[in-house]
Amino acid sequence: MADPGDLRPIASVDRMLKTPDVTALIELHGRALVTEELRCLLSEIRQAVRDGDAMPNEGDVFASLLSRLDYRSRSNLRPLFNLTGTVLHTNLGRALLAEEAIAAAVDAMREAAALELDLDTGRRGERDGHLRALVCELTGAEDATVVNNNAAAVLIALATFGEGREAIVSRGELIEIGGAFRMPDIMERAGARLVEVGTTNRTHARDYRKAIRADTALILKVHTSNYRIEGFTAEVAGAELAAIAHEAGVVLLNDLGSGTLVDLSRYGLAGEPTVRDAVAGGADLVTFSGDKLLGGPQAGFIVGRKELIAEINRNPLKRALRLDKIRIAALAATLALYRDPDRLAERLPTLKMLTRPEEDIRQQAERLKPNIAKLLERHGFAVETCRCRSQIGSGALPVDTIPSAGLRIHRKNSGGLEKLAARLRTLRRPIIGRLNDGALILDLRCLGDEVGLLEGITQVATDGLW
Incomplete structure (x- = not known):
């Protein structure tokens, strides 16, 4: 001493x-x-x-x-292993970008770019112009604009057309999503007066017609992307609602939430309403996200009638909600991939992970099990392969899951799983699974780097768990 x-x-x-x-x-x-x-x-x-x-x-x-x-x-905002089974996990950053989008974003970061310069005329241009033509091509809309997320898209649309006036919404569509986002609160902030119609489970065309008055500015249809009401239900389809709105001379705003540009059923997934379908159905404005099913960076799109988009772009809020050059570059590159739908599933990470075959994931679990079991058994844990169900996440297809496979880690004696999960979060590249039914489940649907996962678990097993 x-x-x-x-x-x-x-x-x-x-x-x-x-x-x-x-x-x-x-x-x-x-x-x-x-x-x-x-x-x-x-x-x-x-x-x-x-x-x-x-x-x-x-x-x-x-x-x-x-x-x-x-x-x-060491930053807390660092790469990690998403083994939660939720592909578009809001807390983990949602969509992974395609390599083309990453390259475009890096180029935009590294050099000056013609963000608001029209290279043909040499005069000032519009930053949305880098996306407008491509978005219209893919959705069939007359015009398009983009803001920093879908909540902002709904907010600015409501503020532009509904401020000081009434907006009609079905009671069954007054959604709340993560982060205390409630549709009634957004409408209040936008200055629109909420008029609820129908009941929680059933809303009819006559309910909308009865509610329309001289002070009605718009009808808002909200896709209930993060929950589903089943059983004795009724809702008015977008096309019928568009006819009601146009007959009364009011705007139909259709908020698709997560939104998708392709028919997911062609990839073996449950179908979701596409943006093109909503536009073709007669919606005056359609809002949707860029970082969910679309598979790009965080953004909110508004597509629809040209004169309405122009009015939104004149709203002072637009400048406060606009995108920077990095996200615009990444979005443009992401959207360009949709021009080649035959190769989309192999080039867009979100779709690639969602369509990954269960057998492929099961074989990966079988490969990893022996080494991980050997590393953790000295600390009293048992490891076995398991079947599990992945979900899309971020409010998309909430009741539909995808067959997957993974590793089930449990302790021969009681306790310790929370500590193991906490220790895995301290790694330079954290490993995030989910605790469920007395076990730590590592769903491997989103795992690409098997070597990195083994290195992380080796470090935990060697350095000690607590």
């Missing part, structure tokens, strides 16, 4: 800052941060030695400094 009164063997801050190893850290992290962490570390070591701890050598001090700097510089 070190003499608590003799602290001279502990290196000084100045001396350690001049050592080659610490000099290299300064090049990496900057002098200010290294000096701050070193000063705090040495102060803690001195106090520990006073309290009777052993005197560390200089190598141990450097290792501790390295660990502290690594922790300080």
